[in-house]
Amino acid sequence: MPQVNPQILVWARETAGLSIDGAAKSLQLGGARQSGTEALGEYEKGTRAPSRPLLLKMAKVYRRPLLTFYLPQPPVKSERGEDFRTLPGGRAFESAPTLDALVRDVFVRQRLVKSILEDTDEAEPLNFVGSMTLGQPVDYVAKVICKRLSFDLNEFRRKRTVEESFSYMRGLTEQLGVFVLLIGNLGTHHTALSTDVFRGFALAEKVAPFIVVNDQDAKVAWSFTLLHELAHIWLGRTGLSGADFEQKIEQFCNDIASEILLPEAEIDDLGPLGDDRQKIMSAISDFASRRKVSRTLVAYRLLKRRKIHRNQWADLTEEFRRSWEAERAKKKEEAADAAGGPNYYVVKRHRVGNALVEVTRRAIAEGFVTPTKAGRILGVKPANVQALVAPA
Template sequence: MGRVKINPEALKWAREDAGYDYSNLPNKIKPKFEEWESGKTMPTWKQLCDISKYFKRPSAFFFRKNLPKHLTLDFIEYRKLDTLEYQIKSPNLTLGIREAIAKRNTYIDILEDMHYPKMSFSKFKLKSKNVYKLAKHIRNILNVDLEEQKSWLYVNNRKNTKHYNFLNHWKDKLSEELGILIFEVPRVSLDEMRALCIYYDDYPIILLNSGDSPNARIFSLFHELTHLLLGESAICDVDKNNSKEWLCNSVAAQFLIPKEDLLNNPLVRNKISKEWTDKELWDLSNEYGVSKHSILLRLIKLNKAHQESYDIFKRKWDEDFKKEKDKKSGGGGSPVRNQVKYNGKLYSSLLLSAYEAGVLSSVDFSQGIGLRLKHVDELSEQLFG
C-alpha cells in the first residue's frame, strides 16, 4: 500500500495541540507513530485518515509547511495543588477548550455577517471581595427573584427533583441576560475538571463537565460566573483553599441559598436539634434547586448542623451518585438534545437562524452544529418550541 509524504512537523504539531503524548495515543495509530513523526517512515492514506479523525484535523493539514501557533492556555489561571502545578492532561479536555474558543469565534463572525449588535459583558464586572454584594449583584443583573427560582421545581405541575429544569433555566438566564456562551464537554474526568471559564469583554465562555450532576453544574455556573464578574479566567476546584476559590464558592452559595431566606425557612426556623435527616435535607434542596450537599454545608456554616454529619452524608451521597452514573453509562440519548446541551442554546439558535437566512451553507451549518440536516426540524422544536 502506498505511503503519503506528509510533513512530520505537522504531525508533531497536531499531536501536541490535541493534548496527546506518546503514552496515551489511540492504539490504532500508536505502534508506528514515533516513526512517522521522526520521518523514518510515512503513513498510508488510510492511516492518515485515522490520524485526522483522532486529532480533529483535515488530512490536508498534514501536508502544510507553515504551521499555526499552538493554542495557549495561559489565559487560564492555574493554581498550585500539593506543590505540583495543575495542568490539563486529557485530549478530550484540550479538544473541548479548543472547540469552545472556535465556536465563540464562529458565533462572533455570524453576528457580524448578520449585522446583529454585540452584547457587552464587561459592563457587568464588579471588582469586590464582599460575598453579599456580589451575590446581590448577580441577582440584580439576572433579574430573577427567589420566588421565580423556587417555582422552577415544577414542570407541568409535577416536581422535577433531578433539578434539570433549574439547570436549564439558569443556563438560559446567563446566556440571554449576560451574553455568556455556555458549552459542555463530555468524556472528561471530574477529577480533572468540573468547570472552567474564559473571560472576554464580550461573550465570555463557561465550559461545564457534562458528566457532572445537574446540581453540581448549577453550582459551577455561579462559581464560574463570579470569576467572570471579577474579570478572570479559571478552572474551578483545582485548589479549594485558594482565597479566590473560597470567594467564588461563597458567592455561589449565598446567591443560590441566601442566608436570610434559609434561616427564615420554617423547616430551619422551627428546628430545635442540629441533627438532620436525609428527607429534610432533600426537601430543602428541592426548594432552592441545589444539592443536599450544598444545603448541609450551608447549615453547618450557619451553625444549624453538626460538622461531623458532613462526612457521613457525603459518603452516602457519593455512592448514590456513582450508582446513578453507572446506571446511565449505556444510554446515548437524543443526538439533538445532546448537541444542544454541548453547544448551548445561544450558539445553537444563532447558527440555526443563520442557516435559515442563507448566511450559513448547509455544510458549514452541519459542521458547526454537529448534526445532519435531517435534524433541523427537531432542532428548531428543541430551541424554540
C-alpha cells in the same frame, strides 16, 4: 505539498493522549511486512513522509485541524486563564488530553459565533463582562448579578423539577447574550469527563461569552455551576472550574452562587443539627430538596456558617457523592433496560441551548455560514444541521 515537521506528529499524538501503539491501531497502519507501530515510528522520526490522506486521518484521530500539521514547530501551550490549571493530585491526569480537546472545541465554537455576530452587526460588547473584582463584597456582587438577570429565587424554587429550575436560569442567562452549553464528553461516552476533572468553564469574552456546564454532574448541581461560571464572566476571568474551592477565585465564585441560590440567613432555618450523623444527613436532604439545590451546597453553607466543622463537611460531601453515584448507576441500568429513548435532535438542542441554535439558524438563512461551519458550532455532522435548527 509542504513538508511536515515530524515533531508535530509526535506532539499531536501525545497531546491527544495516545500511545504510539494505540495511535497506529486507530490510524489503521501496518500490514504484512511492517507493523503499524513501526510505520508510525518512521513517520514520527522523519524517515518517511506522511501522505495527505494519512494526515487527514491523523487530524480526525488526534482531534486537530489539518493545518496544525503544517506548522513549523509544535505550538507553545497557551495561557487559558487562572483556572485552566494543572490537575491536582487527586484528579485523573489521563483525562487532561480529553479536557484540552474539549476546551479547544469550545474556543473554536465561540470564535465562529463571534464572527457571525460581527458579520450581522450584532456584536455589541456586553458591559457586565469584567465589571466586578475580587475585592467587592459577595452579597453586593450577588445582588448585581440577580438584578441584571431578573432572577427571582421564588420562581426558581416553584419549578416542578430541578431540570425546570435550571432551564429557567439558563433562559435568563441566554437573554443576556451568554451562550450556555451542556457538555461532558467529546461526543461519545468513552470520552466522558467526570466532575473530578471539571464542573464547568467560562469564556469571559465581551462578545459572545460562553459557559459550559459538565452534564456528567448531578442535574441538581447544574444551576449552581451556571451561576459560578457567570461570576467568572462578571469578573472577566476565563477559566475552568473544579472541586478545588481553596483557590481565591473559586471560593469567591462559589460564595456568589451560594448566596444567590441559598442566602446565608436561610441556613439558620435548619435549627440545631445535633450530633447524629444520619439525622444531619436527613435534615440536609429535606432542606435541599425544598429549595432545588444540591445537598453539597447546603453542607458548604453550613461550613461557611460554622454550623459544622471541616471534618464533618468532608465526611458529608463524600457520603453525598457516593449516594449520587449509586443512584446514577441505578438509573443507567434502568435506562439500558427501557425501550427506545429521547429523540436525538431534542437531546442535541437541549445540550447546545436555544440561543446557539437560534444564532446558527439565522446565520444559515442569511447565508453567513456553510453547513460545515454550522455543524462545527452545534457539534453535529453537516448533514444533521438542518434538522437540528428546524423550528420544533
